[in-house]
Amino acid sequence: MTALNPYEQKAQQVFGEVCVNKALVQQAGFGTRSIPTFVSEWIVTRHAPDGILDDLARDKIRNFLNKHLPTRDQKQQLKAQLKNGETLTILDQYNVAVDLKKDQHDVTIPSLDEKKAGIVEHLLELYPLLLGDGVWGVGKLNYQPPDKSRDGQIILSDFRPMQNSTLDLDLFCERRSEFALDEWRDLLISSMGYNPEKYSIPQQMHLLTRLVPLIQERVNMIELAPKGTGKSFVFLNLSRYARLVSGGKVTAAGLFYNNNTRQVGLLGNYDLVVFDEAQSLSFDNPGEIIGVLKDYLESGSFSRGGTQKIEASAGIMMLANIPLDEYQRPRHRNLFSELPAFLGETAFIDRIHGILPGWELPRIKNSLIATGIGFKADYFGDVLHGLRHRAGYEQIVIQHNTISGTNDTRDTIAITRLASGFCKLLFPDGLVSPEDFREYCLKPAVQLRQRVRDQLSLLDPEYSDVSIGW
Template sequence: MNVRSDLNRKVVEVFGRLAIDKRRLLFSQLQKRGISAYVAEWVLESVVPGVGPLLPEEAHKVQDWAKRVIPGPKDQNIIKHRLSQGETVRVLTPVEVEVDLNRKKKPSHFARLRLLGIDEAYIPTELLEYYPDLLRHGMWGVVELSQLAEGTAILSFKPMQATVNLELFKDTRRSFSLEEWRALLLISMGYNPLAFNEEETNLLLARLLPLVQKNLHLMELAPKGTGKSYIYENISPKVRLVSGGNVSPAVLFVNNATGQWGLLARFAVVVLDEVQTLRFDKPEEIVGGLKGYLANGKLTRGGLYETASDCGLVLLANIQLDERQRPVRDILVEELPFFLQETAFLDRIRGIIPGWRLPKLSGDYLIGPDTEISVGLKSDFFGDVLLAMREDLGPDQYCARTVSLKGERPYKRNEESVRTLAAGFMKVQFPHGDVSREDFERFCLRPAIEMRQLVWDQLYRLDGEYRQYEHNLECA
């Protein structure tokens, strides 16, 4: 990618306080405290605001703040002891609120602060009215805690909250060339834009599609070390990464015993990382529920509860490569758990990101101390504005009008998938809607077809039913 070094200056001029030099995050060492980039950059902006490189005195100040406010895994008992001694304690932590109408202990709503090992803290109802996301998927923020006669209580809560003006964001796109904008997107994701070619940039941007498109379900297959989960860990608290442990129908869909909705109902994107190593309870029930959900966006389990959700599902899996760095197997999904290889399930996956075409991440590919172009969008704002793009239906309508597949009888899901993926690429790269037909075909439509073709290739090989349709996907 050939981008001039003055892009740093332009990003600051256009976005102001919403821009940040990503090297500040690196020098702050905040992520070593176990917090995501969207939290760490919020801390930087709150404690030592600025867009230039982090100065030594600023690094010292933010580290001092972190020691006092960000609890480590060994600090639970210390914080509880301070509370027991009547202290008011101020900590940065995720807060989740649950409501149990049947519980005998009042009030029926209570806060969980899992980093602190506190499962039932009193929280004022006014905070729930101000910040309803506490009830949906939880929020990160600075809380003041005290120990009252009734138990642990939250006295105040200052959330991480980016302000998103979607129309203003769209208009900022006009200040940048396409190459500059694609570089800005990579920097905002934490990557060095000068290290990737055009195809690799397309693949990295494809990881953003489930954020900008409702109910967009993807799979990424790659060897270890390509950073499949990196962006999902660091982009937004509304994206939930599941890595290790048990995955059950209650966790994904709904707990029939309590009526509590699972991850797919409460988050914008759910990512199952390294699916080969996850332990799935009742896999037949899981794949049955997923097939229904991926097809129509309805969540249910045994008919007891039903709701709609626009959550996207992303499956990340490792695959083996040969000496030419190509997949060993023609059937790419053979290394997935058997129940996820069912063609009726795979058909509902919109596209496959061929992560094996990306280089293994090293210092050269991420923002580092010597990265020349390093100013991007703050992660909390970047994640929120991408999610806000879900409500912009203009690109979807454009693709519905202009994209159709060749053939006498094109397969409906192929056409729908290509349109959805192309509209997602358009939202990410051309949010202002101003795109030439040539650029649309090169940067939106072609990558979309390639991603869906990989799914279609699997279906074609696994099930003769699909061979009644054209094998090669081409647009009319």
């Protein structure tokens, strides 16, 4: 067994059971099952709680997978079991849609290719996020045979969402002091699913930037990079509070508010909405959606179809592929030249707080994937969610703020939010020297915003050429 690094030893000693050996998931044998890392870790740690993946633990995991996480080719067998009166307990990503014409709720169960299952109504009161775009959890399923008044139907009779049971934010913040800055940064990188030894400090800071919209309210960013740099990896695998929308058409009902079902869309149900493959993004009604979206990016509220203003704190993250030249730099000075037209509007770009230069990160390969100790993904995701609402960090930013070269309100807001996010990540206990704050919170925040200002001055002469100092 490979000897543990100092940060890994400390993590196990200081945080104990909320840490996991990331290599265990890769060794557990999930095969081609397409499930997020936080689901895989949830399964592994429940069947190998002491961190030892022996034959007994492997058998338990295999039996659990076969019984509760079926493959698509088992769906007919499982439906036959339900028809025969058996009760099944299945781990899946359940979601509920409202059918007003039939006055009913329709449950989607992906592993059974089922989209019209029923649900015991009180479960929606307990777990309203089922009405969003899906919640991973354990569902108890029964079959209700047909009678004269209705067709036969699978019923979701009980549900328990996947969630971390141990979360003490005060303790998390206090125990940050046990680690040197480089140890803490390595621990965060490993918790994200990357191997910290393979990334330089600037590259590590780029990786951590991906977490800022998850830990800080209403941060809007775009990451530009070639294919294969792992832009969506974190958002797919780390947090149940992030929702990934991959390319294609986006509807106003799905994003903001559905006037027919009176259900709030993605922005009201998640901490972060991630638009993957943004270079192929389109809207079903561009004029309406872009107008409402720009208003939301500015104000944090939106209205649609005469509804009252809806307040939300979700951030927006756009991930887009751009071409590079032979020096691995962007081929075009205008970074938005090959993206949808609305992304090239300066009024939209100005509402983006930062541009993350994903082209400075290497392509993902096996050696870059974490194989050491890190926080369990479900725990870490809950910490990021919890710290979003924790007060005091903006006061630290104000106290240590030394930026110069701009008095633009949008620049100030962007840098304050970004720097607050870095502070929460790297110094959650609030104990940071002025020098470390400038280097690891203020500097990356300014650089992210400076790229926005550079694009604005390039695209529109109304925007002056600004050089922000720190």
